[in-house]
Amino acid sequence: MLDTLRRIVQEVNNAPDIPSALDLMAKRVRDAMGTEVCSIYLRNNSEERYVLMASEGLKREAIGRVSLGLSEGLVGQVGLREEPINLEDAFSHPKFHYLAETGEDPFHAFLGVPVMHHGDVLGILVVQQRDARRFDQSEEAFLVTISAQLSAVIAHAHASGALFEQLDAHEKLPTIYDGQSGASGAAIGQAVLLFPETDLSSVPDREVEDVNAEIALLDEALVRVRQEIRDLAERAKKSLGAEEQALFDVYLRMLDRHALPAEVVAKIREGHWAQGALRMVVDAHVHNFEMMDDPYLRERAADVRDLGRRVLGQLQSRNRRQIEFPDACILMGEDISAPMLMEMPQERLAGIVTTRGSRNSHMAIVARAMGIPTVVGCQNLPLKKLDGKELIIDGFRGRVIANATAELKEQFQDIIAEEKHLLAGLEKLRDLPAQTEDGQRICLQVNTGLMTDINRSIERGAEGVGLYRTEIPFMVRDRFPSEEEQRLIYREQLSPFAPHSVTMRTLDIGGDKALSYFPIEEENPFLGWRGIRVTLDHPEIFIVQVRAMLKASEGFDNLRIMLPMITSVFEAEEAQHLIHRAWLEVREEGVDVAMPPVGVMIEVPASVYQARALAQRVDFLSVGTNDLTQYLLAVDRNNRQVSDLYNSFHPAVLHALLHVVEQAHEEGKPVSVCGEMAGDPASALLIMAMGYDALSMNASNLLRVKAAVRQVNMGFLRRLLNEVLAMDNGEVIASYVDLQLTKAGLGELIRHRKSG
CATH class of the missing domain: 3.50.30.10 (Phosphohistidine domain)
Structure with a gap:
């Protein structure tokens, strides 16, 4: 039965369109169960009815025309109860509703199961048989299983609006x-x-005799594509910083004679024409990248595919579509x-x-x-x-x-319009302090990673950088950047913000961030080799990066170093030892820099409960609320199945934040928040009430948070905090905070707070 189930799911998923998928589903389920009827009723929310959308065994002309109310008939009962109904004789059931149009007169046995997705009933899957009998447990279990397996197909159809297009032709719904x-x-x-002008998949296989002529054609095409990429890079200089422009260098390296083209040449020498050789090489690389679990590495498939299309376009000498x-x-x-x-x-x-x-x-x-x-x-x-x-x-x-x-x-x-108007109105706050009506100040900093973040941050009056994501320069290259390359990049970050501090997080890869040239393959990357674990296992990478940071800070003295994914005191001490070693090395080389403050990120439950021990050993703490919320709630917010459960106002998150700041301050150490909660005016005000010293956020949120801070007083915020800490439901807390802030006149600032 498992093989049958697998075949049905595979066939349905490969169907060309939704009607074909539904018809195929009904036919295959009927055949697999040996029944005489299999029908699929799908819920039309706009009409509040279940519509017969596919059937094998009932009259074909009834499909798309026959429907039942949400509480009507046995189909409606299955939907209301959200569980299977298995009847020996459907006609004798008080809820049976006869539908003459379907021709269901002779069918007595009835088994209906709900098709559910994310807790919603999308439809009802029904099998019927002439004989009056009760379907056995294995048959019921099979129908429940097939319903669960195929619910995603139906959910996608619901989401795309394809299900009821013909029925709703006169009224197009959003x-x-x-x-x-x-x-x-x-x-x-x-x-x-x-869409691409050229389709690699349509290139046929052809043999050639003049191998050298094919290689010459390839070389000419590569010359034109390389120039095309250089021209695009030149245009990009007007709107992108140096780091983003490095993406084009990656493309050029992939087009290097010894990279992808070398493999194409090898295929040509085997006797294939240039277009076919190109298709083989590109398909192989795309397949390899797409099979990888790591999301960043999968993205490289798009780069290879794009390059392949460009080279093919030049080989075929087609005019570009305007x-x-x-x-x-x-x-x-x-x-x-x-x-x-x-x-x-x-x-x-x-x-x-x-x-x-x-x-x-x-x-x-x-x-x-x-x-x-x-x-x-x-x-x-x-x-x-x-x-x-x-x-x-x-x-x-x-x-x-x-x-x-x-x-x-x-x-x-x-x-x-509100966003534009609001941002325009907030510009006047740029040079004013983030200070409450009763004089309590908080430091507002920015999270950066791209060079273009710098100007926007300074324009909005940022008081330094609370998180510089050093992995970005690593991600846009096809190799580890050298110490000198890193020094220049870091100096470009430190210089504009001086004398304000710039907190540089050491290389934080793993999880959803990976390097194409340093693949990490794991079944559960978020609980695997990531953050400080990687760099402590590779001190040669860590020390080079720290040396570059230290050298970059010469003359500015505004560097702070932060360690990611710390789960134990030992990790913090080991990293500090390596940082001190790097500092001694650069001092011996004549670089006059002071030992910078070193801090740790609090982003896993283990570090929450060791906050005080960590604060005794480092200079500052910074809470990464994105990962902390994810780990506390066991929710991957990029997973659509559970993303609705990700809630920064969950009581566990708020109490963890309060615990960290209390422990850090008992040791006299400053503590900040650098996750998305810092950039949301509603949660930022709660964090300020807890006593945090600084908030670091995306530059686009800074003025909004500053405006919120300047419109409240600490007495109000502390009362609000105490009220929500007594609550036990994150949804209720979020709604209550929004209500109270709206009453306080902050409605315009928090209206679109889900922007992150």
């Missing part, structure tokens, strides 16, 4: 497609589908690489959405640097159907909306 936020913000514009970009353009595609992004007029780009990818893709990194609202990984988006249509990009929540009503569109227009 359709929401869920993805992940690649860059926050909202945008409304016309979708432009960016794309018309509207004034407010929503760029849409399966994969959009950073060079593809740079090819379009930047002033017309309103938003980006892709069906693949993640927040770690090169494109998402660039989009955040450019401040373009972006949604990635929007798997169910029907690209071809939406090309040229008006879309709403909700980068706050990671959603794309099509067929928006006038009211919904107006709502987002208001959000966009």
